Amino acid sequence: MQADRAEPLIAIVDDDANVRDTLSALMRDSGFDAVCCPDIPAFLALGDPPQVDLALIDLRLRGESGLTLAIHIRERYEIPIVMLTGVGDEIDKIIGLETGADDYMIKPFNPRELVARIRAVLRRYGHGTTRPSAAPDQEIAFGTMRLDVQSRRLLDGQGEEIPLTNAEYRLLEYFAQNPNRIIPRPELLEKLGSDMQRYVDRTIDVLILRLRRKIEAVPSKPVHLQTRRAQGYIFQLSPV
Known part of the structure; x- marks a missing residue:
């Protein structure tokens, strides 16, 4: 998490404006901040490195692949990745796992589960509350x-x-x-x-x-x- 922000910043990369708006509202209602990117160039314009805590990427971007962005992120940054994919995109899911995506959600998804998954991924990267020691x-x-x-x-x-x-x-x-x-x-x-x-x-x-x-x-x-x-x-x- 960036030092000057209280809330984790989630980059939403999706070419559907309605989906971006819905996810952005969900993130803010769940205690996160959000920045919306309609395509890969918009995400790359966030900087090098991009000042975000997690990338939420749709695999089926118009005219390009979310996998391309996932590979770019994984090769250069320590930014967690959660991918959104449609039912039946088994090949994309397999390739996504091999690129190092941290988690998947299949559309349509349960909003509460998506938020829980994002929080779990952020914890694995050191964001959030202190982890308790196990008995x-x-x-x-x-x-x-x-x-x-x-x-x-x-x-x-x-x-x-x-x-x-x-x-x-x-x-x-x-x-x-x-x-x-x-x-x-x-x-x-x-x-x-x-x-x-x-x-x-x-x-x-x-x-x-x-x-x-x-x-x-x-x-x-x-x-x-x-x-x-x-x-x-x-x-x-x-x-x-």
């Missing part, structure tokens, strides 16, 4: 890491947070709460729930690869999150 029974330890299920954080051996997107956290939490058993892919899609039910199998592959880069010493030789060919995945709290 021992609210943590799941594996290797040198701890999953704090109260504050939804992954901590390394020094207690430092390893940033996870919402989808990455939900997947890791489910694995950690169901260790040492093979979980088939359909179950993962079902248990992740919400908009994840509309994702295709390829999305699970993307999330698994991203998680391994964050929790495994050698991602190509995982000791915690392992594949069982033609069966699914198994999560081991302690290497065998």
Whole structure:
């Protein structure tokens, strides 16, 4: 959050004026500030780096792709990204995950859920209230890491947070709460729930690869999150 502002500033990038107005009002009613951008050049005109705390981007911008902007942001800045996409845009969702988007919402969305998702993403980037420490029974330890299920954080051996997107956290939490058993892919899609039910199998592959880069010493030789060919995945709290 910028030091001279009390409220996080959300950049709304959408080519539909009605959507921009609706989202802007929602942000302000929810305790945020908002700046509206009808296209990518308007966002780039905000500065280098842009003085915003989060970018809310529609994937289907007229004449251009929101993914282009997401890639631009991820390569240059530490600005969280939440993407809005229409029903059935599975390919865009997959590509969006690979570019490092922090979360997704599928249109039409529940306004309260969108606000909750934005707040959760901002917290992961250090905005908002101080996170409470978890009680021992609210943590799941594996290797040198701890999953704090109260504050939804992954901590390394020094207690430092390893940033996870919402989808990455939900997947890791489910694995950690169901260790040492093979979980088939359909179950993962079902248990992740919400908009994840509309994702295709390829999305699970993307999330698994991203998680391994964050929790495994050698991602190509995982000791915690392992594949069982033609069966699914198994999560081991302690290497065998």
